[in-house]
Amino acid sequence: MMLTKEMLSYIAENIEDIKQIIRDLCAIPAPSHHEEKRAEYCKAWFRANGFEDVEIDEALNVVCRYQVTDENDLVVFMAHTDTVFPDTEPMPFREDEKKMYAPGVCDDTANLAVMMVSARYFVQRKLRAKCGLLFVANSCEEGLGNLKGSRRIIQDYGSRTREFYTFDGTNLRRVVTSAVGSHRYRVTVRTEGGHSYGAFGNRNAIYYLSSIINTIYTMKVPQKEGVKTTYNVGVIEGGTSVNTIAQEASMLCEYRSNDRECLETMRVFFEKTFEAYRAMGVEVEVTLVGDRPCGGDVPQEKLDQLRLGVKLEDGPTAPAIVNLRDYNHERGFTLFDITIHEGRNRQIRRMCDAIGFPVRDLKRIKLGPLQLSNLGRGKFRSLSEQELSQLRKAAKL
Numbered sequence: 001m002m003l004t005k006e007m008l009s010y011i012a013e014n015i016e017d018i019k020q021i022i023r024d025l026c027a028i029p030a031p032s033h034h035e036e037k038r039a040e041y042c043k044a045w046f047r048a049n050g051f052e053d054v055e056i057d058e059a060l061n062v063v064c065r066y067q068v069t070d071e072n073d074l075v076v077f078m079a080h081t082d083t084v085f086p087d088t089e090p091m092p093f094r095e096d097e098k099k100m101y102a103p104g105v106c107d108d109t110a111n112l113a114v115m116m117v118s119a120r121y122f123v124q125r126k127l128r129a130k131c132g133l134l135f136v137a138n139s140c141e142e143g144l145g146n147l148k149g150s151r152r153i154i155q156d157y158g159s160r161t162r163e164f165y166t167f168d169g170t171n172l173r174r175v176v177t178s179a180v181g182s183h184r185y186r187v188t189v190r191t192e193g194g195h196s197y198g199a200f201g202n203r204n205a206i207y208y209l210s211s212i213i214n215t216i217y218t219m220k221v222p223q224k225e226g227v228k229t230t231y232n233v234g235v236i237e238g239g240t241s242v243n244t245i246a247q248e249a250s251m252l253c254e255y256r257s258n259d260r261e262c263l264e265t266m267r268v269f270f271e272k273t274f275e276a277y278r279a280m281g282v283e284v285e286v287t288l289v290g291d292r293p294c295g296g297d298v299p300q301e302k303l304d305q306l307r308l309g310v311k312l313e314d315g316p317t318a319p320a321i322v323n324l325r326d327y328n329h330e331r332g333f334t335l336f337d338i339t340i341h342e343g344r345n346r347q348i349r350r351m352c353d354a355i356g357f358p359v360r361d362l363k364r365i366k367l368g369p370l371q372l373s374n375l376g377r378g379k380f381r382s383l384s385e386q387e388l389s390q391l392r393k394a395a396k397l
Helices: 005-013 015-026 036-048 105-125 148-160 205-216 260-278 300-308 347-354 385-394
Strands: 053-056 062-066 074-080 132-138 161-166 181-190 229-238 248-257 283-292 321-328 333-339
Touching: 005 015, 015 036, 015 105, 036 053, 036 062, 036 105, 036 132, 062 105, 074 105, 074 148, 105 132, 132 148, 148 161, 148 347, 181 205, 181 260, 205 229, 205 248, 205 260, 229 260, 248 260, 260 283, 300 321, 300 347
Parallel strands: 074 132, 074 161
Antiparallel strands: 053 062, 062 132, 181 248, 181 283, 229 248, 321 333
């Protein structure tokens, strides 16, 4: 869709409003899990600008609903409130004629301001949408937030969501349609430690942690066309003083990939590394602190869950027929046919949510014996005599 002259005029007229929101938000610190003050600001702004149905949910998302009913499909527009910085005091901000400078101003404060002002366009013009719209200022996108806000939106609205857009980063000329997954760990090594002179020779936790890190960096990442896999140790800490043999040291580390199989390869390598040091008698405590899913082939065991039946809030589903058709690695999706024998509300979307693989696109191709072919949304056609006969037979009439 091309922007109309009216839309372009609205953008030009509201540039100063966008800048002021950015200034206001930059003055409000918002580390992951502590976005309360920014959330209150966004909630107050939405209400002051004509939105009536606005709340802060349990995950600290600001959820602004526009023409949302209990049943209609939804399109979600989202930008996150948290920054990657842990500061709880206002961070430095300055601007000149061309740019604004502040920690987190691009990721994701400016995008949030643009999303908010864009949402106001609907209210001011009293536009009617074909479905409900959710404008979300979401929490816990960064660092160890582990997508807490996004997960809550999917939990509450996933089965009704037709499309999902999030505004992030600095390059708004680029559209990303595949996900990069990651696993993040806090690794703590403990040894007996002791005084550097009196207990010389005792094992040093910093040494063994360093050795683990060195082992990790010998890893050659899996190679696959169109796939990028990485790893990193981002934080290390430990020890007590210069004359103490460290008895505890820890690190935060991660690996990432846009391919599920490569992510699993990295998981196995990391876990084998940790286990090797445990076998030396070193205490190695590993805590998974971040688990972000990526695109990839739906595992066979997940498809089998659909085939056997899935537990939903309104009871288990009947067994379904599932046939895998294709996997598009570049776009990160799996295409399969599923045949169900019930008619519950949004059943297929809810079934896929239950196995951890939300539906990105759903097309009905057959209803009982009736082939729908290329019948478009909202269109209809007359049934042939043969189809009527097949329908009567299927209904045992």
